[in-house]
Amino acid sequence: MNKGVAITGMGIISAIGNNVEENYNSLISGNKGISRISKIDTVHKNAIMVGEIAFTDKELEEQLGIPPDNNYSRTALLGLVAAKEAIKNANILDITAHKTGLISATSVGGMDRTEKYYYDYLESDAHRKYIEGHHAGDSTQKIAEELGIKESLVTTISTACSSAANAIMYGARLIKSGKLDRVVVGGADCLSKFTINGFKTLMILSDTYNTPFDENRKGLNLGEAAAFLVLESDALVAKENKKVLAYVKGYGNANDAYHQTASSENGDGATLAMEKALKVANLKPEAIDYINAHGTATGNNDLSEGRAIIRVFKDAVPDFSSTKPYTGHTLAAAGGIEAVYSILALQNNVVFPNLNFTTPMKEFAIRPQVQIKEKELNTVLSNSLGFGGNCSTVIFSK
Amino acid sequence: MKKVFINGCGVISAQKTFDNKAFLEEVITYNDRVMPVVNPVYKDFISGGAARRMALGVKMGVVASNIAMQDAQLDSVDAIITGTGMGCLIDSEKFLSKLIDNNEEFLTPTSFIQSTHNTVGGQIALGIQCKGYNFTYVHSGASFESALLDAQLQLSSGEEENILVGGVDENAPHTVKIHQLIGFVKEENTDTSSLLESNTSGAIFGEGAGFFALSTTQQESSYAQVIAIETLNTISKKNLEKRIISFLEESGSNVSEIDAVILGNNGDVDFDGYYNLLSEGVFADTQQVYYKHLCGEYNTASSFGFWLGAKVLKTQSIPDVVKLNQKQTKTLKTILLYNQYRGENHSFTLLKQC
Numbered sequence: 133m134n135k136g137v138a139i140t141g142m143g144i145i146s147a148i149g150n151n152v153e154e155n156y157n158s159l160i161s162g163n164k165g166i167s168r169i170s171k172i173d174t175v176h177k178n179a180i181m182v183g184e185i186a187f188t189d190k191e192l193e194e195q196l197g198i199p200p201d202n203n204y205s206r207t208a209l210l211g212l213v214a215a216k217e218a219i220k221n222a223n224i225l226d227i228t229a230h231k232t233g234l235i236s237a238t239s240v241g242g243m244d245r246t247e248k249y250y251y252d253y254l255e256s257d258a259h260r261k262y263i264e265g266h267h268a269g270d271s272t273q274k275i276a277e278e279l280g281i282k283e284s285l286v287t288t289i290s291t292a293c294s295s296a297a298n299a300i301m302y303g304a305r306l307i308k309s310g311k312l313d314r315v316v317v318g319g320a321d322c323l324s325k326f327t328i329n330g331f332k333t334l335m336i337l338s339d340t341y342n343t344p345f346d347e348n349r350k351g352l353n354l355g356e357a358a359a360f361l362v363l364e365s366d367a368l369v370a371k372e373n374k375k376v377l378a379y380v381k382g383y384g385n386a387n388d389a390y391h392q393t394a395s396s397e398n399g400d401g402a403t404l405a406m407e408k409a410l411k412v413a414n415l416k417p418e419a420i421d422y423i424n425a426h427g428t429a430t431g432n433n434d435l436s437e438g439r440a441i442i443r444v445f446k447d448a449v450p451d452f453s454s455t456k457p458y459t460g461h462t463l464a465a466a467g468g469i470e471a472v473y474s475i476l477a478l479q480n481n482v483v484f485p486n487l488n489f490t491t492p493m494k495e496f497a498i499r500p501q502v503q504i505k506e507k508e509l510n511t512v513l514s515n516s517l518g519f520g521g522n523c524s525t526v527i528f529s530k
Numbered sequence: 531m532k533k534v535f536i537n538g539c540g541v542i543s544a545q546k547t548f549d550n551k552a553f554l555e556e557v558i559t560y561n562d563r564v565m566p567v568v569n570p571v572y573k574d575f576i577s578g579g580a581a582r583r584m585a586l587g588v589k590m591g592v593v594a595s596n597i598a599m600q601d602a603q604l605d606s607v608d609a610i611i612t613g614t615g616m617g618c619l620i621d622s623e624k625f626l627s628k629l630i631d632n633n634e635e636f637l638t639p640t641s642f643i644q645s646t647h648n649t650v651g652g653q654i655a656l657g658i659q660c661k662g663y664n665f666t667y668v669h670s671g672a673s674f675e676s677a678l679l680d681a682q683l684q685l686s687s688g689e690e691e692n693i694l695v696g697g698v699d700e701n702a703p704h705t706v707k708i709h710q711l712i713g714f715v716k717e718e719n720t721d722t723s724s725l726l727e728s729n730t731s732g733a734i735f736g737e738g739a740g741f742f743a744l745s746t747t748q749q750e751s752s753y754a755q756v757i758a759i760e761t762l763n764t765i766s767k768k769n770l771e772k773r774i775i776s777f778l779e780e781s782g783s784n785v786s787e788i789d790a791v792i793l794g795n796n797g798d799v800d801f802d803g804y805y806n807l808l809s810e811g812v813f814a815d816t817q818q819v820y821y822k823h824l825c826g827e828y829n830t831a832s833s834f835g836f837w838l839g840a841k842v843l844k845t846q847s848i849p850d851v852v853k854l855n856q857k858q859t860k861t862l863k864t865i866l867l868y869n870q871y872r873g874e875n876h877s878f879t880l881l882k883q884c
Contacts, residue, residue, distance in 0.1 A: 175634045234763075239647065241668075243626075250630055253708045263708050267616055267829075268647060268668035273874065276763050283773065286763035286875075287676040290617070290647035290668040298665055302680060309683050326622075329629050330642035387610075387655040387664040393643050404661055519643070520652025522664055 136379030136413070136529060137304040138369045141222025141362035143214040143318075144472045146459045147183035147355050151217055155469075156476050159484045160504060164458055166341055166353050174325055180337050182323060183355025183460025185210065196278075203261040205242035206356070208271035211320030214358035214468075215275050218316060222362035223374070230313040230368060233285035234276045235303045236360075237295030237319030239464040241268035244324045271320060285312060290464065292518030293426070294385070295319050296359065297467025297526050301383040303363050313368050318360030318468035327354060327463065334393065336430045342461075344427035344454035345434050345500045347491040352428040355460025359468035361475075378475045381511065381529040382413025388521035394432050399440025401523035402426075402515060406444045409525035415511065417445045420527070422483050424470050424514040425500070427454020428461050437517060438496055451501045453486035467516035467524060474512040474528045481509050534685045535884060536753040538602025538743035540594035540696075541837045542567050543825040544736055548594070550601050553841055554849040557824065560722045563715050564706055565736040565826040570597075576657070584644075584653070585620040587700030590739035591650035592657055595694050599658070602743035602751055608690040609663035610654050611681050612698065613673030615829020617647035619702035627704070650698050663690070671871025672761040673697060674740070674830040675879065679759040685746050696741030697830025706735055714872075716797075725797035725823040726854075733796040736826015740833030742840075748884055753840035754865075757781050757880040765876050770804060771812050774868070777878045789862045790817040790848065792835050794869035796827040801873050808868065809854060818854035832869040832877065839865045839881045 144151065147165025148158035158165065169182045187195070192209040193202065196216075204212075215234075219227065245262035253260055264270065272288040285306070289298045296319030303317035321327075331337050331354060338351035369376060386408060388401030395401070410417060426437055441449055455473050462469055477483060486500035509530075516524045541547040544565040545558060558568065567590065572581040575593045584592065591612065599607070621641040628637055646652075648666040655664050663684070667676035674697030681695040709715050716732040725734065744756065758781035765773060778784050791813045793805040809818050819842070825834040842848050846862050867879040 238668075247626055247630070250626060250704070253711065257711075260708070260712050263712050264714075267670055269615070269670040269673070269875070272669065273763060282764050283762050283769065285761055287667055287669040287672060287761065289665060291651070291664070291666050292646050292648055302665070305680075305683060309687065311683070325629060325634065326626060326642075329634055329637055330625065330639070330645070333637045333639035333642055385663045385665065387652070387661050389655045389659050389661050392649065392652055392656070393639075401661065518648075519646045520648040520664070520666075521655060522648060522652065 136381035137307045137363050138376045139361050139378050139380060139475060140364045140374045140376060141218045142377060142472050142475060143217025143221060144359040144469055145185060145210055145213045146357035146469050147185055148458050152472065158458060162487060164487060166460055172323055172325055174328055176328060176332055179339050181340060181353045183353055184323060185356055203265045204274060205265050205271060206244050206322035207238055207240055207320045208274045210322055210356065210358035211236060211271050211275050212278055215279060215316055215360045218360040218362050219279060227280045232281055232314040233306060233312045234272060234281050235287055235299040235315060235317045236272040236275060237289045237299040237464045238268050238271055238321055239290055239292055239295060240321045240324050240327060242266040242270055243326045244322050247325050291522040292520055293463050293466055294516040294518040294522045294524040295464035297516035297524035298385060300361060300380060300471055300526050301385060304380045304383060307363050307365050314364045316360050316362055319465040320358035321356060321463045321465045323354060323356045338429065341488050342429035342457055343488040344429040344456055344486055345438065345493060346489050347493045349429040349431060349434060351430050353460040355462040357459060357462035357465040357469045359465060359472045361471055378478050379529050380526060382409040382527035384408025384412060385524045388523055390521055393519050395436035395517060397436060399436040401521055402437050402440035402517055403443045405523040405525040409527050413527045418448060419511050420450050420513045421509045422477055422512045423450055423452035424474050424512060425452050425454045426515040426517045427456055429456060433517060435495055437515060438498060442496060442498060449498050451483045451505060453484055453501045455484055457487035470514045471526060474514045477512050478509050478528060478530050482506050531686045532688050532746040534682050534756040535745050535748050536742050536756060536840045537745045537749055537751050538598040539837050539840060540597030541740045541834060542570060542590045542594050543738035543834050544568060545824050548597060553845055554851055557851050561719050563719055563734055564701060565734055567738050585618060587618050587698050588644065588650050588653050591698040592653055594739035595654045595696060595741040598694065598741040598743045604692060604743055606658060607660055607692045607694045609693045610651050610660055611665045611677040611693060611695045612651040613667045613677035613830050614647060614650065614698050615670050615673045616699050617668060618645050618649050619700055619705050621645040623702045623704050670829050670875050671869065672875035672877050674833045675759055675761045675877040681744050682756055682759060685744060692743060692745045694741060695744055696739060697833035698739040699737055699828040699830045701735055701737045722823045726795055728797045729799055731798060731800050733798050733827035736828050736831060738825055738834060740837050752884045754843040755882045755884055757882050760878045762876045764874060767804060767807055770807055774878060781880050783864060783880060785812055787864045788816055788866045789859050790819050790842065790865050792819045792839050792865060792867045794822060794832060794835060795820045796822040804870055817857040817859050819848060819852045820854050821852055835867050835869060836879065839867055843881060843883045
């Protein structure tokens with residue numbers, strides 16, 4: 133029987149907390165992390181709201197004990213905070229003791245530094261140390277180095293907003309195939325002018341709090357975050373008598389093959405991803421107790437995803453909610469932070485509310501869970517859908 | 531475990547490699563710091579409108595994958611897995627420079643939309659209406675090998691039957707300029723025909739796309755069999771030989787079985803030491819092959835090396851222009867590829883004759 137791949141640790145930093153416990157407390161008390169932007173000087177500051185992490189780069193560097201002459205991007209700093217918590221949570225004392233890999237995900241990478249010093253690089257050598265840190269693999273290499281992962285499988289996935297879900301999926305595959313005994317999987321993205329302006333040109337940024345699955349939704353709030361899980365082989369779990377937080381039970385990735393940025397009207401890609409994940413998990417749709425939806429609060433996503441959910445679950449759609457009103461849309465990290473939230477839901481038998489919802493969408497009858505709800509949860513499905521038609525589903529179980 | 535075959539290739543590079551009938555009979559030499567690609571007639575493969583809209587990397591990726599599928603006589607694939615170290619640089623630079631120059635005003639979404647790392651993978655899927663698995667790996671010098679390993683896992687386990695896997699990177703002016711400032715690009719124009727004797731730091735930057743149709747079924751067009759891939763984020767020179775030997779052992783092979791070793795030397799005196807260690811050590815008596823004097827250095831340049839290995843095994847010949855030494859090789863059965871970039875992201879790939 134397929135019991136899945138064991139999750140033995142998790143770590144997170146987001147706009148609603150600097151670790152797993154703080155995130156959980158915010159989730160159950162309905163504390164949103166959405167505010168006006170304070171750390172990036174953008175002309176759009178009064179027209180958008182974001183999910184920003186309170187710490188400055190300098191504060192993060194100090195906490196992490198990284199020397200001031202470093203060339204970390206904010207993505208790398210956030211990633212390292214979450215990855216370190218995950219390793220600690222998994223009670224890993226010697227990372228070199230077993231074949232341990234790292235699969236991270238990012239879309240922004242070192243863009244925060246590049247956009248700051250773009251022309252400055254040509255004029256002076258003061259900040260040229262950051263040039264090497266631009267590419268998406270840089271934050272992953274730095275996290276691996278700091279965790280002590282050497283001479284091992286380390287890679288980075290970038291499939292826009294589904295990236296971290298795909299990192300979890302690939303990590304699970306590597307454990308199942310026996311390529312690795314243990315793997316740290318997740319993603320990190322910081323806020324940047326590049327993404328703020330990009331989404332602004334697409335006209336999908338809300339000027340107020342995002343309202344997923346609401347008829348009057350105005351778009352998304354961007355956020356920054358990082359989250360990582362530790363996955364371990366059954367053999368290692370048994371040998372070290374490890375505490376298992378939950379299992380990665382199924383996963384599926386599919387492409388909408390419809391448009392570079394928009395989702396198809398009927399959510400073909402999302403439907404396929406959910407169906408594949410159920411098949412890998414060997415579960416029928418009715419086994420899913422809660423869906424942590426992608427639910428970005430854009431007109432297009434919520435309609436397409438909602439229709440896909442109805443196609444898969446027919447007239448028995450389980451409780452579902454989007455947690456993006458808490459954190460904003462954290463792009464490549466979203467699948468990672470929502471994996472942590474799915475595991476927290478399982479551990480605490482609680483469905484987190486879809487905040488800010490007032491008016492049902494006219495296209496369909498399904499409604500998100502708007503109040504916190506306690507019930508026995510055994511299986512949670514998490515969706516992540518992105519640009520390039522990329523659709524991913526991961527199923528977590530007790 | 532199912533076998534994995536390379537059934538089709540599509541390579542756009544600084545040589546005329548997009549023509550699968552040719553095999554480096556004519557070679558272009560450059561005396562520069564950056565090498566451009568030899569472009570196919572893109573309109574023969576995609577509409578003129580699409581060819582104009584797409585930045586070079588997307589265009590190269592879409593057309594290279596098209597050529598690979600034609601070569602393998604495939605109309606569709608089950609999955610598309612792409613590697614790109616730097617992503618869509620041209621559109622990223624376009625969007626970012628406009629953003630800065632106009633203080634965040636008057637921006638249009640087109641270049642932002644196309645700047646995403648998975649644009650190439652998404653556009654290939656859109657073009658052939660492939661709704662299957664679609665991943666993009668963005669891990670510097672190991673981006674292509676990460677994609678290759680993912681494909682091999684899914685094919686050998688029987689999950690999928692045909693996968694399009696490739697590497698693509700494009701040059702963009704600002705990125706080249708700032709990499710010159712930090713010495714990653716050579717300071718002086720360098721003659722590619724004597725690249726390894728340059729004795730200078732940095733590399734000649736290149737660009738290109740290499741896509742391959744991998745399949746669990748052998749057919750007439752098959753080039754070679756993919757046996758194993760391993761990527762390592764770091765490795766000390768001290769451990770390199772040991773790791774290669776254990777990689778070969780785990781793959782059911784050994785050093786004496788290797789008929790040719792394809793090395794990623796790029797003429798950078800600071801980092802070619804890794805390759806020299808092997809060519810002067812464990813593979814001193816093996817036929818050695820190099821290729822970055824033909825395609826330049828880019829994060830997915832090793833996809834050119836992969837093509838070279840596949841082609842050598844299929845044609846049972848090694849063009850003189852890529853030989854690093856002269857050894858008698860009767861039959862070419864097993865080839866090992868080794869690549870790294872600036873001392874990081876090392877990869878070993880083992881190919882065998884079908």
